[in-house]
Amino acid sequence: MQANMVMAINDALRIAMENDSKVVLLGEDIGKDGGVFRVTEGLLAKFGEKRVIDTPLAESGIIGTSVGMALAGLRPIPEIQFAGFMFLGFSQLVNHAARFRSRSRSTLTVPMVVRTPVSGGVRTLEHHSESPEVYYSHMGGLVVVEPSSPYDAKGLMLSAVKLDDPVVFLEPTKLYRLFKQDIPDGSYEVPIGKANVLREGNDITIITYGTMVNVVQKTVDAKKVDAEIIDLRTINPLDTRTFVESAKKTGHVVIVHEASESFGAGAEVAARIAEEAIYELDAPILRVASPSLPYPFPGYEKYYLPNEKKIAEAIDKSLSS
Amino acid sequence: MVVKQVFDDKIEYISIIDENGNADAALFPKDVDDALVLRMYKRMGFARDFDAKLLSLQRQGRAVTYAPLLGEEATQIGSAFAMGEKDIFVPSFRQHAVQIERGIPLELLFIYWMGFEEGCVVSKPLRYLTNAVPVSTQLPHASGIAFAQKYNNTGAAVVVYVGDGGTSEGDFYEALNFAGVWKVPLVVIIENNQWAISIPRAKQSAALTLAQKAFAAGIEGMQVDGNDVVAVYKAVKDAIRRSLSEGGPFVIEAITYRMGMHTTADDPTKYRDSSDEAIWKNRDPLLRIRKYLSAKNLWDDDKERELHEENVKTLDAALEKAEKFVPDPSSVFKNVYSFMPDVLSSELSAGEAAGYWLGD
Ligand SMILES: Cc1ncc(C[n+]2csc(CCOP(=O)(O)OP(=O)(O)O)c2C)c(N)n1
Ligand SMILES: [Mg+2]
Numbered sequence: 001m002q003a004n005m006v007m008a009i010n011d012a013l014r015i016a017m018e019n020d021s022k023v024v025l026l027g028e029d030i031g032k033d034g035g036v037f038r039v040t041e042g043l044l045a046k047f048g049e050k051r052v053i054d055t056p057l058a059e060s061g062i063i064g065t066s067v068g069m070a071l072a073g074l075r076p077i078p079e080i081q082f083a084g085f086m087f088l089g090f091s092q093l094v095n096h097a098a099r100f101r102s103r104s105r106s107t108l109t110v111p112m113v114v115r116t117p118v119s120g121g122v123r124t125l126e127h128h129s130e131s132p133e134v135y136y137s138h139m140g141g142l143v144v145v146e147p148s149s150p151y152d153a154k155g156l157m158l159s160a161v162k163l164d165d166p167v168v169f170l171e172p173t174k175l176y177r178l179f180k181q182d183i184p185d186g187s188y189e190v191p192i193g194k195a196n197v198l199r200e201g202n203d204i205t206i207i208t209y210g211t212m213v214n215v216v217q218k219t220v221d222a223k224k225v226d227a228e229i230i231d232l233r234t235i236n237p238l239d240t241r242t243f244v245e246s247a248k249k250t251g252h253v254v255i256v257h258e259a260s261e262s263f264g265a266g267a268e269v270a271a272r273i274a275e276e277a278i279y280e281l282d283a284p285i286l287r288v289a290s291p292s293l294p295y296p297f298p299g300y301e302k303y304y305l306p307n308e309k310k311i312a313e314a315i316d317k318s319l320s321s
Numbered sequence: 322m323v324v325k326q327v328f329d330d331k332i333e334y335i336s337i338i339d340e341n342g343n344a345d346a347a348l349f350p351k352d353v354d355d356a357l358v359l360r361m362y363k364r365m366g367f368a369r370d371f372d373a374k375l376l377s378l379q380r381q382g383r384a385v386t387y388a389p390l391l392g393e394e395a396t397q398i399g400s401a402f403a404m405g406e407k408d409i410f411v412p413s414f415r416q417h418a419v420q421i422e423r424g425i426p427l428e429l430l431f432i433y434w435m436g437f438e439e440g441c442v443v444s445k446p447l448r449y450l451t452n453a454v455p456v457s458t459q460l461p462h463a464s465g466i467a468f469a470q471k472y473n474n475t476g477a478a479v480v481v482y483v484g485d486g487g488t489s490e491g492d493f494y495e496a497l498n499f500a501g502v503w504k505v506p507l508v509v510i511i512e513n514n515q516w517a518i519s520i521p522r523a524k525q526s527a528a529l530t531l532a533q534k535a536f537a538a539g540i541e542g543m544q545v546d547g548n549d550v551v552a553v554y555k556a557v558k559d560a561i562r563r564s565l566s567e568g569g570p571f572v573i574e575a576i577t578y579r580m581g582m583h584t585t586a587d588d589p590t591k592y593r594d595s596s597d598e599a600i601w602k603n604r605d606p607l608l609r610i611r612k613y614l615s616a617k618n619l620w621d622d623d624k625e626r627e628l629h630e631e632n633v634k635t636l637d638a639a640l641e642k643a644e645k646f647v648p649d650p651s652s653v654f655k656n657v658y659s660f661m662p663d664v665l666s667s668e669l670s671a672g673e674a675a676g677y678w679l680g681d
Contacts, residue, residue, distance in 0.1 A: 032592040033519035056489035056525050057456055057517050085455055088490070123436065125386055125414075127454045262664060291668040293657045298385050299436035303650040303677060313675060 003183050006176045008150035009039050009115075012157035013077065015187050017047055020075060023161060026053040027062055027079030027115075036081055037117060037176055063089035063114060067096050067166075070112040075161060080116040083170065084127030090135070097166040098141030110166045113157070118146070119211045119258050121174040121305055123298040129173075130295055131210070131259035136168045137236035137268075144236040145192060146170040148213035150181040152233060155190025163192060170235075172211045179214075195239035197246070201228040204252035204318060207243050207269055209233065212256045212306060219311045227315070235265055240272050247273045251282035252318045255289075256311055262292035283321040286314045332530045334576075335556060336546030340604050342612025350555040359619055361402055361550045362610045363628055365394040368418035369607065370632040371427075374640070375417075375434055379585045384434040388415045392548075392580030395606030396512050398422065399553025400480060400575075403561060407477035409470070410449040411463040413456065415512070416482050423449050427636065431643035438656070439646065457487040460496030460509070467505035467570070478506040478561045486517025488531050494538070500570040501538035507570040508560045509535075513547065514579035519592035535572035547575030548606040578604065650677075 003011065017023045025040060025047075031054035034041030044052040055062050059080055066076040080086040086093075093114070100108045120129030136142045143165050147153035153171070160167040195207075198217065203225060208216045209232040220227045228246050232239065247253050253273055255266035266287040273285055288306045296304050338344045372391055378384040390397060393415065401422035404410065410423050420430060433440025433452070441451040447466070453459035463481035470477045487493055488511055500507045511531050515522045528534065535542030545556040553575055560571040578601040582589050589598075614620035654669040655661070 028517075029519045031519075034591065036518065036586070054520055054524060057486035057520065058489045058491065060491050061489070088455065088458075088492075123385055125454055126452075261668070291654065291672070292664050293653065296653045297436050297438050299648055300438075300650060300653050303672070304653065310675070310677070 001183060001185050002180045003150045003154070004177045004180045005147065005150045005153045005171065006037060006039050008154040008183055009157055009171065010041060010043070012154040012161075013040065013043060014046065016077070016158060016161040017043070017051060019187070020161070022073065022075045023077060024051045024053065024069065024074055025077050025079065026055050026066065028055060028057055028081050030054060030079050035079060037173070039115070039171070040079065059085050059088035060092055063092040063097070066112050066114070067092055067100070067110055070110040070166070071100065071108055076112045077161065078112065078114050080114060082128045083116045083118040083132050084130045086114070086116050086132065093136065093142060093166070093168070094139045098139050101165070102141060109164045111164045113160045113167045113169050115169045115171060117173040117176070118170040119172045119174060120295060120301050121211060123301065124173075126297060129298075129301065131257070133170060133235045133259060134263060134265055137265070141166070142236065143167040143192060143234065144170065145234045146172065146210045147233065148172070148175060148210055148231050151183045152190050152196070152231075154183055155188050156192065156233065158187055159189040159192045162189075167192070170210070174211050175214075190233070193234050193237055193239060195242040196231040196233050197228065197242065198231050199227065199229040201226040201250070203227060203250055204254065204315060205230065205243065205246040205250045206254050206256060206315070207232065208256040209235065209265075211258045215306070215308060216256050216311060219308045219315070222308070223312055223315060225315055225319070232265070238268065238272065240276075243269060244273055244276045248277045248280045251280060253281065253283075253285045254311070254314045254318055255285065255287045256306060256314075257289050258306060259289060260292045261287055261289035264289050283318045286318050288314045330533075330536050332532045332542060332544055334544040334546070335552050336549050337552040337555065338549050338609055338613055340609050342609045342616060344551070344613060350551065350558075352558075353551055353554065355614075355617060355619060357402070358551060358610065359614060361398050361554065362607070362614060362620070364402075364418070364422060365398045365550065365607050365610070366628050367632050367635075368394045368398060368421065370629060370636060371417060371421065374636045376585065378434070378640075385436045386584050386586050387434055388584045389581040390415055390417050392578045392601065392606070393512060393514055394418055395550040396510070396547040396553055396575040396577045399550040400510055400557040403554050403557035404480055405477070405561065407475065408561060409447060409466055409477055409479045411459050411466065411479060411481040412450065412452055413459060413482050413484060413487060413512075414452040414454055415484070419482070420449070425449065427639035428642045431640050432646050435643065435646070437646065437648060438652070439648075457483055457490035457492040459483070460492050461499065463507055463509070464496045464500040464503070464505060467500060467507040468503055471503070471505050471568075476565065478508060478564050480508045480510060480557070480561065482510050482512050484517060485511060485513040485515065485522050485531060486520060486525055488534055489525055494534070497535065497538035497540060497570070497572070501540045504569040506561075506564040506568070508557060508564055509570065509572045510557065511572065511574040512577065513574050514577050516579050516583065516593070518583045518587060521593075530574060532572055532574035540570050540572055542572040542574065544574045544576055547577030548604050548609070550606060550610060577606070580605070
């Protein structure tokens, strides 16, 4: 089927619900309205109010009740309308979803997938453009994935639903309808915890994920540089081996993400490479990311976001040293 | 064994001017004369014209996603008129009319909706907060501001707004509970417009009224016809007076209706019946006051047209000023801390050197 990311995730949710009657969806406006981005469109009609639940407006409630459902054997897929509002449920995620397994020595598990739209570039109001992946990764206990294409979105969702761990599933708003792809009609899985080598190359390794994947691809195509592009796909836990091996091969590394630079995922990736491969590098590891400050109002976001120009300059800088 | 009733309370609903413009003489507040009704009517008209302007700007790509107030003018204007000079106003994100009445320059409101922080600059002393987009998160702030008024003996009350949906959030309950324990001068206006995006009021809470949520915090609560500007004025004025004189918060649930879309990104035909919309069209808050004033020969079509023309002129002049605003990308860096950390200053100068701040 030809699908954009919205259609791909919708299809994955439908398949997951057909395959397992324990899967339920809950969230604000996900039923009749089909979600503010229409990701759950048609699912209420298909599966009914028992399994597609329009909730009251309360994020801690949505995540906390999902934790309870999961502890009791259901497989909830809560939606938080925007990542900026997930902080209202942050305690439930980090204090409980992330810890039930370890505190109970794996006798209690929280199999749920918390979906939320992330990142910016779409000129929306305050709190609708955040890239919060590291908040959830730093804790340990939460799996954090972020697809960059319709194919990955469907396959990662179908893997996530089967996992017996809480998964934070980040959906870049900007990519929801950016492009369509031919994806398989039926069920397939994209493995969690595995990075994707999108393009093999010998001169430089560019590690990225989410909204920046297609920006990196465009930059590399335009520059005709022999770059290896790695899409992390899973932010936590990191697929260290894939990017360390690539770094050893090319000797040049640029890390690109939309989240702000300070304490971002790029810092973790850079540290891992430095620890395991620093003597095999020919240049300092460079990062291209947003400045280290709160996401600005939409009028300023074009100045704030990483773009092709910034990425191209980092590639040149790395290759010239 | 002892069985006795340990809690009993009730919620009153007041309405003064009905849909046909008929006023209840017994309930009509003594401090409201026709001149005041006329002034409030004109300001409701201005709010509606402001709303239409923003909607059209958004449709032309000159404003970001906007949350219209259409239908909620009486709740907003009645409560804004009830506030005293010193009282402090804390909005959610839909109280454009209150913002205007509290003296926030129109130009700043336009700059905000064009997508710039410069639309949020606040003058001192503190008379209002800026919009809070995360639902209900403004309520604890309001309780804290009210605490500070009591602490400093300022004689000012705090008036905070929240939607029907917002009453489901933890912050709503926590804020009420604190305010109840601290007995601070806080008036919480639940602007119940029946919808939280696609979720109808009935799905938001099994409670019969939202006002009764006050009881759990030991606070008084009431309902008011939120489409009756005079009733709202009276309810809020009384509540502010009592919250200051008796000490203690107050909850007012204003029953109104979101006549338009949730925001410009929303499509209500997906989830609500147009018959519902038709019922509320008859309860339009402007319509009934227009009938009331017309019956007293205080209003007519010519006056209506003049008012509208005048409003458009005022709005266009403010918009013209707002559109002269020149964004300063370095402001994004210079307002994060009280000092400039090395990391930010090098990010800023790297951006400047590379020309990132000069435009696309
Ligand atoms: C914490 C949080 N969750 C979700 C949203 C997305 N959202 C914005 S407005 C809204 C509905 C609010 O309904 P209500 O409180 O009734 O206020 P109204 O919009 O009707 O004025 C939702 C869900 C948000 N802004 N903040
Ligand atoms: Mg509402």
